[in-house]
Amino acid sequence: MDLSDSRTAGRVPRRVSAMEAVLGHLRGAIERGEIAVGDKLPTEAELGRQFEVSRSVVREALRALQALGLTVSRAGKGTYVAASGPAEHPVFGSYSARDLLEVRQHVEIPVAGYAATRRTRDDLDLLTHLIEEMEQESDTASWVALDTRFHLTIAQASGNPVFGRILEEIRDALAHQSTFLNQLGNRRRQSDLEHRAIVEAILDGAEDAAVRAMAVHLAHVETTLNAIVRPGHAPLSHEGEVIHE
Known part of the structure; x- marks a missing residue:
């Protein structure tokens, strides 16, 4: 076969x-x-x-x-x-997708806002470099590694080291989830667009826009996970249209 x-x-x-x-x-x-x-x-x-x-x-x-x-x-x-149907929430290492999403919503959304107002020149240079690399990368494993660095760099740019420690704790699980989404959810191109929107808001020092962009990104992560667990529910674009890639 x-x-x-x-x-x-x-x-x-x-x-x-x-x-x-x-x-x-x-x-x-x-x-x-x-x-x-x-x-x-x-x-x-x-x-x-x-x-x-x-x-x-x-x-x-x-x-x-x-x-x-x-x-x-x-x-x-x-x-x-172990079961005849998928679990409601996929599991990545020690954490379920719901565990990760709840933490990310309470951490990464406000972190993006802090990063927009507290970022240094070095932070901006690194974020710009990372997003450009991600947009050009074709290998899934390499892209996932860049994705992890991207989110950790935003936490670093917040100026609060506690946020970085929180993301470090779930780093491996996030990498497994990212791989899962890219292999089964065809997410990479859309993720690049969402990441670009986050970076542009941080570059502009636009706190509210950075918060919104991160919220959109995490909402699409959740939608794609749901579509994988329950096939037929396609992920949505920024405007709410179904994505056909």
Whole structure:
């Protein structure tokens, strides 16, 4: 079964990655009951042969299944089906998507406002450099690393080191969530636009605009997560239109 050239249905078809295709096949089989709760999935090597993809592709698909709450990994034993449908809130490491969103709404939104009024020249230079790199980056792992630095730099620009410590605590979980969103939610281009709006507001010293831009960004993160958990609910643009990428 060669999944390297799969496509999604919709108004504007887009090429689906091998990882998305593997995930879609396994998720569908679990949700239809073809693979029952309690069943053990084949090994990474076996799945790689079945789908004609690399083990790294299979590994990413299995991580996504686990984040969705459909499977659980048992050390030394393999991966087992844990539920017939996705959990309400995906889990990334030690934190659920809801945990992360609640913290980010209470921290990163006001932080963006503080950054707009307290940022230094060095902060502005670094944010400008990061957003330019992100807009040019094509590799997901590299983009996610830049995304993490971007949000930490805004916290640093707030002038309050406590905010940075809070984001450092959830840094790994945010990186896992960012990878998940980019692999399954086709988020990178829209994220770049949202990040650019945040940077421009901070550059302008516009506190209210920075707060609004960060709030929009986090709202779209939530919308995309919901769409992944409940397929058919497409993410929204800044103006509220459905995005077809």
